[in-house]
Amino acid sequence: MATWMFYILGAITVVATLLAITQRNPVHAVIYLVNSFFALALLFFLLGAPLVAAWEVIIYAGAIMVLFLFIIMMLEIAPGVEADRYGPNWLQWLPILLLAAALGICTLLLTGLDPVGSNGVPHWYASPRDFGYALFKEYALAIEVVSFQLLFAAVGAFYVGRPERKSKSPAGGDR
Amino acid sequence: MTLLLALIPILPLFGGLVNACFGSRLPRPLSALIACGAVLGSFLATLGCWPGAAGEGLKTTLFTWLQSGSFSAEVGLLFDPLAAIMALMVTGVASLIHLYAAGYMEDDSDQARFFALLNLFVFAMLTIVLADNLLLMFLGWEGVGFCSYGLIGFWYRKTENAVAGRKAFIVTRIGDLFFTVGLLWLFARFGTIGIEAINSRAAELDPTTLTLISLLLLGGACGKSAQLPLMSWLPDAMAGPTPVSALIHAATMVTAGVYLLCRMFPLVSLSPLAMGVIACVGVLTAFYAATCALAQREIKRVLAYSTMSQVGYMFLAVGLDSVSAAMFHLLTHAFFKALLFMGAGCLIQLAGHENDIFQMGGMRRRSQTVFWLFLAGLLCLAGAPLTGGFFSKDLILATAFAKGDPFHLGIYGLGVLTAGITSLYSFRLAYLLFAGDFRGEELPHELPKLMIWPLPLLALLGLSGGLLNLPHLFGGRSWLSGWLERENDLLQIPLQSEYLLLGVAAAVFLLGWLVAHFRYRRFAERETEVCKQFFLTGWQCDAFFDRLLIRPFRKLCYFCWQGGDLGLIDGLVEGFARACLQWGHAIRFLADGRISRYLQGFAWGLLLIVGWFLLQAVR
C-alpha cells in the first residue's frame, strides 16, 4: 500500500513540477508548485518524517509560496502582454534539456551501480518528541546560528527593500 | 721611521680629503696652502726615510685590507731603493708643480676641486710606488686613472674636454684589463700577491706562462704609459690644465708603466721573448711619436708626443735588460718634461691663451726668463751633450749597441734616427716659438710670480741630471746603478766604441738642429702636405681605430639594441602580453553578464564530476 502511494505521489510531484517550470505565467507556476509541495509533504510523511511534512506545508507551501505570490502581484508581472516575453523558447530549452538528460542518465547509472541502493527503505517513524530532543540537544548551537541567520536575512531584506530617497544614487546601499 | 714611511702617502690623502670636503668653504690661499703643504710634507717624509732605503729597504704593514681563505691583501708599504728614488722624484716634482699650480689656478673658481684631485693623484701615485703587493698597486693604478680622468675633463663644460677625459679613461681601462688578468694569473700560480714573493719565485713558472704573464703586464703598462697600440689618448689628454699635463701626463703617471715593469723585472726578465717585445714596443713608440711631434701645431701636443716618445725610450731600456738606464731616463725626463710643460703653460699665458705655435713667435721678447728656462728643457729633450737627457738617452742607446746582435743593432739604428728627429722637432718648436715676431694679435697676460720660480729648480735638475749616473768615462761612478744594485747594467764595451757612440749622439743632435735652423729660422706658412697631415693626425691612428673598433662596436651595439633588445626580448615579452590579450578578447564572450550562463558552467562541471565517478564505478 505504502509502496503504491510512493509511486503515485512521486508521479504527482514530477508532473506538477514539470508543469510549474513550463508556465508562462508566474502565478500559475507558483500554484502548480504548491501542488507539487503538497505531494512532497506526503512523501515525507511516508518516509517517516511527520514533522518535516507539516513544516513543508506550513513553511514552503504556506509562507514562501505566498511570499512569491505577493511579490508577483506587487510587481505586476502577471499575465498579459509581458508574459510572452518570459515564455519558453524551444531553441533555448534544447541544449539545457540535453545537459539535464545527460546528467540524469549519469546519475541514474551511478545510483544503479551502488549495491546499497537496491535495499529497501524500512518502515520507520521519527516522533516529534525524538525530533525535538535531537534538535535542541545535539544541534542547540546550530539552532542559534540559524536563528541569527534568519535575523540577518530579515534586516538585510528590510535594508534592500527600503524606499529610495531622491537624493541617493541609484546604486543605493553604499551608505 | 715606519711612521714617517706611512706619512708619505697619508699626507696627500689627507690634503685631498680636506680639500674635497671643505675646500670650497676655505679661503682660497688656505686651500692651495693645504695642498702644497701636504705634498711638501710628503717630500720631506721621503727625505727622512731615505737612509732606510738602502739594501733590503724599509717594510711596514699598516693593516690587513682583504682576507678571504688563503688570500690576503695587506696595505703594506715597501721602501726599497727603486721605490725610494721613484717616491723622491714623484713627491719632489709634485711639490714644485703644486706651487706652480697655485699660481696657475689663481683665478679659477673650481680651485678646491682641482687641488683635491691633484692631491688624491699624488696619493694614488705614491700607492703605486710604495705598494708591497700587486693588488694595492692596482688600487693606486686605478686611482691615478680616475684622477687623470677627472683632471683631463677638469673644464668639463666644454664637450671636447669631457670627451678627451673619457677617451683616456676607456683606453687605459683596456690596458688595466690586461694587468688585472696578469695579476689574477700570478695569484692563481703562486697563491700570493706580494711583489717580493712573486719575484723570488718567478723561476718556478714554465716559460710559456711566464711569457704570457709578462706580456699581460706589458699590456697594462702600455695602457698607462701610452705606448703602441694604446697610445691615442695621450695627445687628447692635453685638454686638461697645464699643471696636470706636467704632473700626470709627463712626469709621473705615464711613467707608472715603466715603474711596473721595473718592479716586476725579476719576473719579466726571465722571458727573452717578452723582453724583445718590450724593446720593440718601446723603440717603435719612440719613433712613431717623434714623427708625429714633427707636424703638430699645438704646443702641448708636441710635448705630449715627445713624452710618448721618451717613455718609449724607457720601455726600450727595460727591454734591454737595463733597469738603471730606464730609471735614469725616467728621472731626467721627469725633470725636463715637467719644466717644458710648465714653461709651455707660461708661454701660453704670455701669448694670451694661444695654443697654436704658428700663431706665436718672438716670445723671447715677452719674457727673457721663460725663454732661457724653456730652452734648457728643450736642450735636455733634444739630447744636447752634457745635459741630463743626453746621458740618459745615450746610456739606453749604448746598451742596445752593446748587445751586438743584429736585432739590437737594428733597434739602435732606429733609436738613433729617433734621437735625430727628437732634436729636429725640439728646435722646430724653439724656432717657431721664439724666433721672428709675434704672429698673433693677443696681448700678453700677466704671469704670476709663483709660476716662474719652480722652473729654475727644475731646469737645474734637468741640466745636471747626468750627475745621477755619470758614466766612468766622464769621471763619474754610476751612482744610480749602484744605488739600485744593478752593477751589471754598466756598459762593457771598448773605450773607442764608447767615444764613437757619444760622437754619433752629438752628431745626430747637431744634424737635427741644423735642419731645424734652415727650415724654421724664418717662419713661412706652408701649405699642408699629405705627409704632414698624416703625421699631424698621429698616423691616422684615431681614424684607424675608429674603423677597426669603434664603428663595428657601434654597429654591434645598434644590432643588439634593435635586434636583440627591441626585436627579440621586447618582442617576446610584448608578444606574450599580446597573446594573453588576444586570448582574453577571444574568451570574453563567456563573461556576458548573464547568470544563467555562469550557472550552466557549474552544471557542465557537475556533469564532468558525475561522469568521472561513473567511470570509476564502472571500472
Add this chain to the structure above:
Amino acid sequence: MIVPLEHVLILSTILFLLGLVCVLVRRNLIMILIGIEIMLNAVGLLLVGASAFWQQIDGQVMVIFLMAMTSAEVSISLAMVVYLNRRKGTVDVRAFDEMRG
C-alpha cells in the same frame, strides 16, 4: 519496507534536474528563484529518504536547517527582485548584464 532507496534517489534526481533546467532556461528572475526552490526541495527529499534508510534522525534535522536557510534566502532574493525591478523596471535577467566582460 516501502521502496528501494534508489527509487527515492531517482525521484530526487529528477526533481533536482527539473529545478536546474528551470534556473538555466528561464529569464524571469521569479522563475529562476522558483527553480532554486525546486532544487532545494529535491535535496530535502534526499535527506529525508536517507534519514529513513539509516533510521537516524539527523537527516530530518538537516531538512529543518535547509528550510530555515531557504526562508532567509527567499526573503533576501525577493527583496533584491523588488529592488532590481525598481532600478530597471523589469525582471528580465538579460537586463542585468553590467558584469559583461
